[in-house]
Every structure is written in C-alpha cells, then in structure tokens.
Amino acid sequence: MTGAEERDALRAWIRAHNPDVPPGEPADDTPIIERRYLTSLQVADLLLYIEEVRQAPVDPRRLKAGVFKSIDAIHATFFAS
Amino acid sequence: MTFDLADTVRKLSASSRRNYQNPYESIEWPDEVDRAEWFTTPEFVSLHGTPAWDGLPDERRRELSFWEAVNFFSLNIHGEKRLMEGLAHRLYQPGLEGVAEYLHHFLDEENKHSIWFGTFCNRYAGKVYPDRQVDFPREYADGEEDFLFFAQVSIFEEIVDRYNLTMGRDESLVPVVRQINANHHAEESRHLVFGRRIVDWLWREWVDTWSPEVVAGIRAHLDAYVTATWREYYNPDVYRDAGFADPWATAREAWDHPATRAHRAAITKFGLRPLVEAGVVSP
Numbered sequence: 001m002t003g004a005e006e007r008d009a010l011r012a013w014i015r016a017h018n019p020d021v022p023p024g025e026p027a028d029d030t031p032i033i034e035r036r037y038l039t040s041l042q043v044a045d046l047l048l049y050i051e052e053v054r055q056a057p058v059d060p061r062r063l064k065a066g067v068f069k070s071i072d073a074i075h076a077t078f079f080a081s
Numbered sequence: 082m083t084f085d086l087a088d089t090v091r092k093l094s095a096s097s098r099r100n101y102q103n104p105y106e107s108i109e110w111p112d113e114v115d116r117a118e119w120f121t122t123p124e125f126v127s128l129h130g131t132p133a134w135d136g137l138p139d140e141r142r143r144e145l146s147f148w149e150a151v152n153f154f155s156l157n158i159h160g161e162k163r164l165m166e167g168l169a170h171r172l173y174q175p176g177l178e179g180v181a182e183y184l185h186h187f188l189d190e191e192n193k194h195s196i197w198f199g200t201f202c203n204r205y206a207g208k209v210y211p212d213r214q215v216d217f218p219r220e221y222a223d224g225e226e227d228f229l230f231f232a233q234v235s236i237f238e239e240i241v242d243r244y245n246l247t248m249g250r251d252e253s254l255v256p257v258v259r260q261i262n263a264n265h266h267a268e269e270s271r272h273l274v275f276g277r278r279i280v281d282w283l284w285r286e287w288v289d290t291w292s293p294e295v296v297a298g299i300r301a302h303l304d305a306y307v308t309a310t311w312r313e314y315y316n317p318d319v320y321r322d323a324g325f326a327d328p329w330a331t332a333r334e335a336w337d338h339p340a341t342r343a344h345r346a347a348i349t350k351f352g353l354r355p356l357v358e359a360g361v362v363s364p
Binding site: 039045051052055059061 | 211215216219308317
C-alpha cells in the first residue's frame with residue numbers, strides 16, 4: 001500500500017464505524033476525537049485494524065497522547081516509519 | 082439524592098467480612114502446568130465453532146486453550162485495574178458516601194482477584210497480554226459519568242461471570258484454572274448484586290434530569306461498550322502464540338463467524354439483564 005492508500009483505508013474505517021460522518025470527511029487533518037468520529041471505545045478495534053493492515057503488532061503500552069487525533073497523526077505514528 | 086442501598090451495603094459488607102480470604106493461601110499453585118491439558122472449556126474458546134477450530138488437531142486445541150486462559154485472565158486484570166481506579170476515585174464522593182463501606186470491600190476483593198490472575202499469567206506464560214483500550218477525556222452531564230462507570234462494571238462482570246461459572250465447574254480443566262474461576266465466581270456474586278442495585282438506583286435518581294440526547298448517548302455508549310468488551314476475547318496475540326500464521330485474519334474471521342456471534346449474543350443476554358430490568362436498555 002502507498003501512503004495515500006493507507007490514509008484512505010483509515011478514512012474508510014472511520015466512516016464505516018461512524019455512519020454520521022458528513023460526506024468528504026474526515027480530511028487528513030480533521031480533529032477526529034474532538035468531532036467524536038473516533039471514541040475511546042473504538043480505539044482497540046482500530047488498533048487491530050492498523051495491525052492487520054501493516055501486518056505487525058502495535059505495543060499499546062508505548063502509545064503517546066495525541067496519536068489518534070487525526071488521520072495524519074495515526075498515519076505518522078503507525079505507518080510512516 | 083435519596084439513598085436506598087443501605088440494607089444492601091450492610092448485608093454485602095457483612096458477607097465480605099465473613100468470607101474474607103488471604104489471596105496468597107486461597108489458590109494451590111503448581112510449579113508448572115502441562116499445556117497438553119485443557120485450560121479453557123472448549124465451547125468458550127474464541128474459535129470454537131469456526132473452520133479454524135474444526136481444522137485444529139486436539140493437541141493444538143489444548144495449546145490454544147492455554148493461551149485463551151492467559152487472555153481471559155489478562156483482560157480481567159485490565160478490567161479490574163479500571164474498576165479499582167474508578168472505585169478508589171468514588172470512595173467518599175459526595176452522593177456516594179452511603180456505599181463507601183462496601184466500596185472498601187469491593188476494592189479489596191478486586192485487588193485479590195488481580196493477584197490470582199497476574200500470578201497465573203506470569204508464572205505459566207511469563208507475561209500479561211497488553212491492553213488495547215485507550216481513554217479519551219470527554220464532558221459528561223451531571224451523574225452521567227458515575228452511572229456509565231457502574232453500568233460498564235455491571236456488563237463486564239456479568240459477562241466474565243458466565244465464563245467463571247462454567248469453567249469453575251468444568252472437571253476437564255487443570256485444577257488451578259478451575260479453582261481461580263470458582264473463587265472468582267464466588268466473590269463476584271456479591272459484586273454482581275451490588276452492581277445491579279447501584280445501576281438501578283443511579284438510573285432512577287438521574288434519568289429524569291437528563292435530556293433525551295444524553296439518554297440516547299448513554300444507550301449508544303453502552304452498546305459500543307459491549308462490542309469493545311467482546312473484542313478483547315478475540316485477541317490476535319493469542320492466535321500468534323498458538324501458532325496461527327495470520328493472527329489478525331484469524332481474529333477477524335472468528336469475530337464475524339455466525340457461531341461466535343451466537344455465543345456472544347447468548348452471553349450478552351445475561352450481561353445486559355440488570356440494565357434491561359432497570360429500564361436502561363431494551364431486551
């Protein structure tokens with residue numbers, strides 16, 4: 001997957017889990033927690049999806065504040081290395 | 082707030098004192114366990130009823146049952162950590178002074194349970210599986226956060242108790258696992274009573290003060306909580322340790338399979354019963 005495809009996959013996941021997200025949202029920099037497009041109860045499920053897409057586990061004990069604040073932040077944390 | 086849990090608090094506290102346990106003496110710990118034995122009742126293994134389960138030879142099913150037990154005890158540790166944090170936070174909180182006596186017992190007993198779970202995981206697996214849940218701060222209406230806390234505790238413990246009840250009686254399981262489950266079930270019985278009563282009380286105290294949007298939000302949150310709770314039972318870390326080549330696909334396929342959906346639905350029915358009886362959610 002290219003970086004753009006990974007971002008689109010994350011966007012599609014957010015939309016699939018939140019039918020109320022307006023068309024065209026979320027953009028790469030949309031504050032998805034602030035807008036309630038991603039809730040704390042959905043994070044474990046999202047992490048499993050991220051692990052499957054990148055085919056590598058995530059150590060949730062090492063996550064820092066802010067890693068889920070936007071598509072950009074998620075991508076930079078889990079896919080950009 | 083009117084307080085009508087005094088009798089429940091008095092009776093449960095007396096029962097906790099009568100049944101007080103030393104956590105270091107209440108379980109017989111063998112030096113090691115044989116992973117060729119059963120550690121989880123087969124029908125409660127997360128893959129049971131799926132093609133992945135059907136294709137496993139008996140010795141790999143037993144090995145998987147070991148890692149499933151490690152996961153069950155790990156998710157209990159994480160659930161109880163959140164529970165203990167929430168209970169400690171609410172000790173002598175204005176409005177909840179009347180339940181403080183029992184919250185002390187609740188905290189004490191949850192800490193003991195975590196000692197059992199942690200001892201099993203560290204002694205026989207050398208690890209506790211990490212927790213994937215993350216909390217984001219958010220705003221709550223008055224009374225909403227306390228209600229959601231105790232409602233979530235009720236759901237979590239009612240689901241766990243169905244597993245404890247079955248596995249505490251399953252003679253095919255290794256004795257140490259049977260004993261942990263049986264002891265946990267015995268102590269949780271009090272917590273379940275308390276959970277049912279306090280959820281009912283807090284709902285009646287607050288529901289008329291909440292807007293329809295807050296009530297709808299509470300129902301949506303609890304629905305999402307049930308899903309998030311069950312997700313932890315389908316842990317790719319378990320499937321990796323049990324030798325599955327693609328643990329994430331295994332988790333996803335197991336989660337989506339009709340047999341596991343039916344299993345979750347049957348147990349969720351018990352898990353939600355206190356909330357149904359209180360009128361919080363529909364049957």
